[in-house]
Each structure stands twice: as structure tokens, then as C-alpha cells.
Amino acid sequence: xxxxxxxxxxxxxxxxxxxxxxxxxxxxxxxxxxxxxxxxxxxxxxxxxxxxxxxxxxxxxxxxxxxxxxxxxxxxxxxxxxxxxxxxxxxxxxxxxxxxxxxxxxxxxxxxxxxxxxxxxxxxxxxxxxxxxxxxxxxxxxxxxxxxxxxxxxxxxxxxxxxxxxxxxxxxxxxxxxxxxxxxxxxxxxxxxxxxxxxxxxxxxxxxxxxxxxxxxxxxxxxxxxxxxxxxxxxxxxxxxxxxxxxxxxxxxxxxxxxxxxxxxxxxxxxxxxxxxxxxxxxxxxxxxxxxxxxxxxxxxxxxxxxxxxxxxxxxxxxxxxxxxxxxxxxxxxxxxxxxxxxxxxxxxxxxxxxxxxxxxxxxxxxxxxxxxxxxxxxxxxxxxxxxxxxxxxxxxxxxxxxxxxxxxxxxxxxxxxxxxxxxxxxxxxxxxxxxxxxxxxxxxxxxxxxxxxxxxxxxxxxxxxxxxxxxxxxxxxxxxxxxxxxxxxxxxxxxxxxxxxxxxxxxxxxxxxxxxxxxxxxxxxxxxxxxxxxxx
Amino acid sequence: xxxxxxxxxxxxxxxxxxxxxxxxxxxxxxxxxxxxxxxxxxxxxxxxxxxxxxxxxxxxxxxxxxxxxxxxxxxxxxxxxxxxxxxxxxxxx
Numbered sequence: 001x002x003x004x005x006x007x008x009x010x011x012x013x014x015x016x017x018x019x020x021x022x023x024x025x026x027x028x029x030x031x032x033x034x035x036x037x038x039x040x041x042x043x044x045x046x047x048x049x050x051x052x053x054x055x056x057x058x059x060x061x062x063x064x065x066x067x068x069x070x071x072x073x074x075x076x077x078x079x080x081x082x083x084x085x086x087x088x089x090x091x092x093x094x095x096x097x098x099x100x101x102x103x104x105x106x107x108x109x110x111x112x113x114x115x116x117x118x119x120x121x122x123x124x125x126x127x128x129x130x131x132x133x134x135x136x137x138x139x140x141x142x143x144x145x146x147x148x149x150x151x152x153x154x155x156x157x158x159x160x161x162x163x164x165x166x167x168x169x170x171x172x173x174x175x176x177x178x179x180x181x182x183x184x185x186x187x188x189x190x191x192x193x194x195x196x197x198x199x200x201x202x203x204x205x206x207x208x209x210x211x212x213x214x215x216x217x218x219x220x221x222x223x224x225x226x227x228x229x230x231x232x233x234x235x236x237x238x239x240x241x242x243x244x245x246x247x248x249x250x251x252x253x254x255x256x257x258x259x260x261x262x263x264x265x266x267x268x269x270x271x272x273x274x275x276x277x278x279x280x281x282x283x284x285x286x287x288x289x290x291x292x293x294x295x296x297x298x299x300x301x302x303x304x305x306x307x308x309x310x311x312x313x314x315x316x317x318x319x320x321x322x323x324x325x326x327x328x329x330x331x332x333x334x335x336x337x338x339x340x341x342x343x344x345x346x347x348x349x350x351x352x353x354x355x356x357x358x359x360x361x362x363x364x365x366x367x368x369x370x371x372x373x374x375x376x377x378x379x380x381x382x383x384x385x386x387x388x389x390x391x392x393x394x395x396x397x398x399x400x401x402x403x404x405x406x407x408x409x410x411x412x413x414x415x416x417x418x419x420x421x422x423x424x425x426x427x428x429x430x431x432x433x434x435x436x437x438x439x440x441x442x443x444x445x446x447x448x449x450x451x452x453x454x455x456x457x458x459x460x461x462x463x464x465x466x467x468x469x470x471x472x473x474x475x476x477x478x479x480x481x482x483x484x485x486x487x488x489x490x491x492x493x494x495x496x497x498x499x500x501x502x503x504x505x506x507x508x509x510x511x512x513x514x515x516x517x518x519x520x521x522x523x524x525x526x527x528x529x530x531x532x533x534x535x536x537x
Numbered sequence: 538x539x540x541x542x543x544x545x546x547x548x549x550x551x552x553x554x555x556x557x558x559x560x561x562x563x564x565x566x567x568x569x570x571x572x573x574x575x576x577x578x579x580x581x582x583x584x585x586x587x588x589x590x591x592x593x594x595x596x597x598x599x600x601x602x603x604x605x606x607x608x609x610x611x612x613x614x615x616x617x618x619x620x621x622x623x624x625x626x627x628x629x630x
Binding site: 388393396 | 594595602
């Protein structure tokens with residue numbers, strides 16, 4: 001099919017650094033202005049850290065690429081000032097349906113309870129995501145975004161790295177204290193540093209097509225095993241904004257990728273699925289999925305985020321979402337280290353925490369891909385037995401794996417302070433904060449809006465809150481009808497989700513993760529946990 | 538569950554020390570073991586080979602769920618692997 005016209009075009013501009021006799025020196029250089037690099041740049045800039053952001057292209061929009069963005073990612077983007085436009089532009093969904101042949105096997109609801117600002121998921125073309133992030137980045141001081149600046153070489157030193165960059169005006173050099181590689185699966189930084197990217201490749205090929213059509217179908221994820229229109233294989237369908245639909249068809253290990261990409265072949269397959277051919281092809285690609293990661297995401301002063309560090313299959317929407325969550329995990333740590341408020345060793349916790357997240361994502365993604373595309377006749381029999389039992393037995397329904405959708409990872413990390421009190425529920429240390437609706441006067445507010453991206457103590461008001469001398473925001477919440485705090489847990493969501501009793505406190509990290517919790521929050525306890533969460537424990 | 542990179546290792550069956558750490562109960566649990574065996578055999582009567590295999594697959598999943606314990610399941614799988622290829626498994630253990 002014909003090359004698509006790019007949707008968004010940006011201008012290369014010559015930087016004064018290109019005229020410098022010696023390489024200009026910067027604190028942080030981010031390579032790659034995709035969703036991950038842009039989110040990281042915005043987060044750092046909001047924390048007062050200037051960054052240079054390099055991208056080898058000057059346009060976006062050749063394909064929809066990543067389309068599913070999870071609640072946790074939307075909460076990150078809220079803090080970066082782009083949550084509202086993302087949700088307004090995207091289509092919101094939370095339900096999925098799984099079919100076997102033409103029978104509905106089961107439905108799932110990813111967010112059955114209320115009291116959350118953000119939905120379970122939005123679908124939004126990656127080019128819209130990037131364009132909104134570029135707009136936000138341009139509005140912030142401190143982000144020097146350089147289009148058509150292609151990193152062609154990197155030499156790492158103990159205290160930084162030297163980059164060689166090609167531009168339309170020729171090459172130039174930059175020196176950086178920290179280089180953050182957000183340059184995707186084919187990362188030049190990773191290749192030039194000879195970092196091994198090891199894992200598993202799956203044999204099956206999948207056709208990914210975005211089509212434009214008007215259809216009165218509900219906004220939900222639909223997955224078929226062995227559908228009548230594509231026998232013996234799987235199919236996936238997702239709605240995107242602007243009447244664009246994502247369709248994903250399993251082709252098997254022996255498909256001829258070039259032939260399968262031919263418009264007449266694609267159209268015939270999709271017409272069989274949809275029962276009509278009133279659609280336009282927007283984007284077509286044939287993939288083989290891989291699950292792999294680099295061993296350490298931190299290599300001296302070079303840090304890898306997103307697909308440059310780890311790659312998963314798309315079942316579960318764990319690629320883009322984990323990349324944005326990498327960026328949020330790194331941003332506050334790097335900002336503290338650069339402003340001498342935390343030891344450089346804090347960066348090692350990024351590798352530990354996001355390495356755990358990557359392993360978790362790879363494990364889920366591998367299990368899903370193996371279920372959808374079994375490796376042997378025996379595996380296929382077990383899979384088919386699961387599908388055959390599912391209408392009759394709940395346990396089998398729970399084993400049907402068409403993708404386990406991305407949720408916030410939980411970290412087993414030395415930055416957490418282990419519980420010293422008895423908790424039956426709530427949000428444990430190492431887990432992300434839960435949203436809840438609170439009341440202030442006659443107004444309803446979301447907890448995720450109230451908490452700023454700084455260390456915060458959520459305090460269930462009973463008596464006076466602990467008088468903290470450390471730089472920790474205090475959010476006091478009245479759990480009863482008493483007059484002691486302007487914020488009230490009128491609907492009891494905070495009490496229920498945090499198992500909050502009067503006097504208890506949750507210390508949140510700047511990324512909204514729980515660092516510690518106390519039944520009786522004291523200055524000593526909270527400040528010790530605060531030190532630990534900044535890598536001083 | 539099953540992890541291709543780390544398949545369950547066959548246990549050296551008969552090692553008396555294992556009796557204290559194994560959770561899988563390999564003692565005879567049926568008062569009439571012949572009747573139990575017979576039930577499973579009869580379920581396969583009249584089925585073509587491929588249908589028999591499908592039945593086995595469904596039965597394995599149903600029984601695994603009934604066990605509901607990953608440790609026991611892992612030990613049961615290891616014992617099954619040892620029954621399939623005892624020599625090969627012994628060489629790698």
C-alpha cells in the first residue's frame with residue numbers, strides 16, 4: 001500500500017551547540033521523543049531539570065502503533081498536565097469480550113467500581129499521544145527538543161557520555177552527565193554500547209491492520225479464538241477515535257509476510273470478518289512478537305527506558321504503558337540525585353523496580369502469547385480443552401488467556417519500609433496509590449488530583465497531624481464527620497481502599513507509590529521511611 | 538506454573554528423605570484402587586486416539602484445579618515427567 005502522509009510535521013532548527021568548537025555539555029540528554037522520552041522530559045522539566053531531547057525524525061503519524069493506555073499511565077499523564085486532552089481525544093473502555101467460534105465465552109470488566117478519576121483504559125493512536133506530549137513539552141521551559149537529530153554513536157565514561165549526532169547541517173557532538181535511552185526496540189544507544197537484548201521470539205506471525213469505517217459497535221475489546229471468519233486462529237478488535245479500528249489476525253508461523261500485506265489479501269480477510277468491505281485501510285503491518293530485556297537498565301550514566309530496555313508482545317498492552325511507567329519511576333529519582341538531595345545510588349532502585357516490572361510484563365505477555373499460539377500439538381490440546389471447559393466451569397474461564405491487561409506493577413524494593421503494624425487490606429508498601437473521591441465543602445475531589453508529585457503523607461485525621469520537618473506534603477483527611485480536616489472521606493472510599501483508621505498515615509513517593517504506612521503515624525516513623533525512600537536507608 | 542526455561546526437575550523417586558518435604562501424596566488413597574483405575578480406563582472406551590487425548594487434557598485441567606495447590610501440581614508433573622523419560626531426566630538431575 002502507499003506510504004501514508006505524516007499527520008504531524010515538526011521543524012528542524014539549528015542549535016547553537018552545533019557551532020560550538022567543543023562538545024556542549026548538558027546535564028541530561030534524552031534520546032528518542034516517543035511517548036516515553038517525551039513523558040520523561042516533561043516530568044524532569046516540571047521538577048526543574050533542564051533536558052535536551054533528541055529525535056531522529058521530524059514527523060509522527062505513519063502508523064497508529066501503540067493504542068491502549070491504562071489507568072496508571074493516565075494518572076501519570078495527569079501529573080504531567082496532559083491527562084485531560086488524552087482522555088478527551090481517546091475512547092474510554094473497560095469491558096472485554098472473549099469468543100470461541102461465534103459463541104461468547106465470557107465478558108470482563110476491568111474497573112467495576114466507581115470513585116476513580118481515570119478509566120481502566122483509553123484507546124488512542126500513538127501519533128495523537130505523541131502530538132499531545134509534544135505540545136505540552138513545547139509549553140514548558142527547560143525542554144530543548146531537537147528534531148532530525150539522530151544519535152549515531154555514543155561513548156560512555158564513568159561520569160557521563162559523549163554523543164555523536166547527525167543533522168541536516170552535518171554532525172556535531174554533545175557531552176552529557178546522564179543519557180537516557182528512550183529510542184525504542186531498535187535502540188542505537190543500546191547497539192552502540194553492545195548491550196545484549198536477550199529473550200524469546202515467537203514463531204507465529206500476526207497481521208495488524210488499522211481500518212477506517214463507521215460501525216455501531218460498542219467500545220470494548222473483542223477477542224476470538226477460532227472464529228468462523230478466520231478458522232483455527234485468533235482475532236482481536238479494538239476501537240480507536242476518528243472511526244479507526246484496530247484488527248489483529250493471527251496468521252501462523254508459515255505465512256508469507258509480503259503476500260499478507262498486499263491490500264487485496266488484507267481486504268479479503270477483513271471483509272470475511274466484518275461481513276462487508278466498506279472500509280479504508282489506514283495502516284497494515286505483519287509482526288512476529290518477541291519478549292526480551294537487557295540485563296541491567298542502568299549502565300553507569302546511561303539509563304534505558306521503555307522498549308530500548310524491554311520488549312513484550314502486544315497482548316495486554318504492556319509495552320507503551322510500562323515505558324511511561326519507567327519514565328515516571330526514573331524522573332523523580334534522577335531529579336533528586338541531580339539536585340544533591342539523594343545519593344546517586346538511588347538510580348539503582350530504578351533498575352531493580354522497573355526490572356521487576358519488566359519481568360512481570362514479560363511473564364504475562366509470554367503466557368498470553370503461548371495460550372493464543374500454542375507451541376505444540378499437546379499445548380494446543382490443553383488450550384482447546386480450557387476453551388471447551390470454559391462455558392461449564394469457572395476455573396477454566398479464569399485460565400482462558402487472551403491477554404492480561406496492564407495494571408500498575410508492585411515493587412519489592414529496599415525503598416519501602418516493611419509494615420510494622422497489622423493490616424488486613426489497604427495498599428501495601430511497594431504498590432501504587434488507589435484513587436478515591438473525597439469531599440471538600442460541597443465539592444467532590446479525586447485523591448489523585450489532590451496529591452502532588454512530591455513526597456506526601458496521607459493522614460487519616462484523628463488528633464493533630466505529626467509536625468514534619470522533612471519536605472513532605474501533608475494531606476489530612478477526616479474519616480469521620482468531625483471538624484478537624486477540610487477534606488472528608490464522605491463516601492468512605494478512602495477508609496475502605498486504604499483500610500484507614502484515625503491516626504494512620506501513608507507515606508507516598510513522588511510517583512504515587514506507597515513507601516510506608518503506619519497505624520499511628522509519628523514524626524520519627526514517617527521521617528525514617530522518608531530517608532529510606534530516598535535511598536538513604 | 539509451567540516455565541519452559543525451568544522445567545520441573547524429576548525427583549529421585551524412592552529417596553526416603555523426600556517423604557518429609559514432598560507435598561504430593563503418593564500413598565494409595567482409594568480403598569478400591571482397581572475400581573478407580575477402571576473408571577479412568579472406561580472413560581476412554583470407544584474414543585478415537587485424538588478424542589482420548591482431548592479427554593486427557595480436559596481431565597488434567599479439572600484435576601489440577603481440584604488440587605488447587607501449585608506445589609503439589611509441580612510435584613505431580615515432575616513425577617509424570619519421570620514416568621515418561623526416567624533415564625533422560627535422571628541424567629539431568
